[in-house]
Amino acid sequence: MYKMNLNEFLYHLNQGLTVTGGSEAHLFMIELTNEAMRLTSELNNTYHTPEEIRILMEKITGKPVDESFAMFPPFYTDCGKNITIGKNVFINAGCKFQDQGGITIGDGSLIGHNAVLATLNHDMAPEKRSDLHPAPIVIGKNVWIGANVTILPGVTIGDGAIVAAGAVVTKDVATNAIVGGVPAKLIKKINNLKE
Numbered sequence: 001m002y003k004m005n006l007n008e009f010l011y012h013l014n015q016g017l018t019v020t021g022g023s024e025a026h027l028f029m030i031e032l033t034n035e036a037m038r039l040t041s042e043l044n045n046t047y048h049t050p051e052e053i054r055i056l057m058e059k060i061t062g063k064p065v066d067e068s069f070a071m072f073p074p075f076y077t078d079c080g081k082n083i084t085i086g087k088n089v090f091i092n093a094g095c096k097f098q099d100q101g102g103i104t105i106g107d108g109s110l111i112g113h114n115a116v117l118a119t120l121n122h123d124m125a126p127e128k129r130s131d132l133h134p135a136p137i138v139i140g141k142n143v144w145i146g147a148n149v150t151i152l153p154g155v156t157i158g159d160g161a162i163v164a165a166g167a168v169v170t171k172d173v174a175t176n177a178i179v180g181g182v183p184a185k186l187i188k189k190i191n192n193l194k195e
Contacts, residue, residue, distance in 0.1 A: 004028040006062070010082055013100050013134045018123075021130025029079070029100065029132075036060065036080045044074035061085065082119075086141070101134030101153055106141035112165065113147040121153055140175070160190060 004012075004024045009032070012025050019025045043056045050070060057065045060080040069085060072093040077083065082099045086107035094114040097103055101119025105111070123131040135154035139145070143157050146165035157163065157173040164180030164187065173179050176190040 006032075006081060013082060014102055014136070016101075016134060019100075019120075019132040019134065021128075021132075026130075026132075032081060033078045036077050039080065040074075040076055044076075048073070057085070092147070100132070102136035103139075104136065105139045106143065106159065108142040109139050109145070110143070111139075111145045112149065115145050115148070116150045118150065119153045162190070 009025060009028045012019070019029060039056060039060045043053065043060070048056065053071050053073065054065050054067065054069050057069065057071065060077060061083045062081045063084065065085055066087045068088045071091040074093060075091060075095055077097040077099055079098070079100045082102045083097060084104045086105055086109065088108045089105050089111075091111045092113045095111055096116045098118045098120055103117050103119060117137050119134055119137055121133045121135070122129050123133065133153075137151050137153065138156040140157055140159035140161065142160050144162045145151070146163055146167065148166045149163050149169065150167075151157070151163075151169045155169050155172060157169070158175030158177065160176040161173045162178045163169055163173065163184065164178065166182070167180045167184040168182045169179065170183040173184070174186075178187045178190060179185060180187050
């Protein structure tokens, strides 16, 4: 019997293809969820040195994580294998990454307490509600995501941007923009901070 592998699964998601409820891709997603729960439980339920945290994040993501990476657990993900983390990235406590659609975090970015990065939408049609539609989140370099921010599927945040605490980001954020609110709107550009 055919069984999907990780590369096929990630290819499917990164093409933005629907994951139909009960499909081979959906069943593989459930397997990854169980692995992610096991690894995040290991990460979150006892003290780890910074180096141990980095090694656990490599297991969670299945990718190398730079020695400059830092995190304050707890951290939650229901996949993990579609997260890419740059250099000098800091993730604060309580963050939740739903990364099936892909999450990329650029060098020097800071993710505040309890941030939620969600890359999946359920289908709008009630009879297809178990179908999932992936779309990536891309966070540029030197971005500051404030505490309790929610970033929705398909959003790109430009280099140097700041997302104010509590914001819900529903659309792309320009380079060096400061946004806030629900939904997030432009507050000002960073080059105008002296105004």
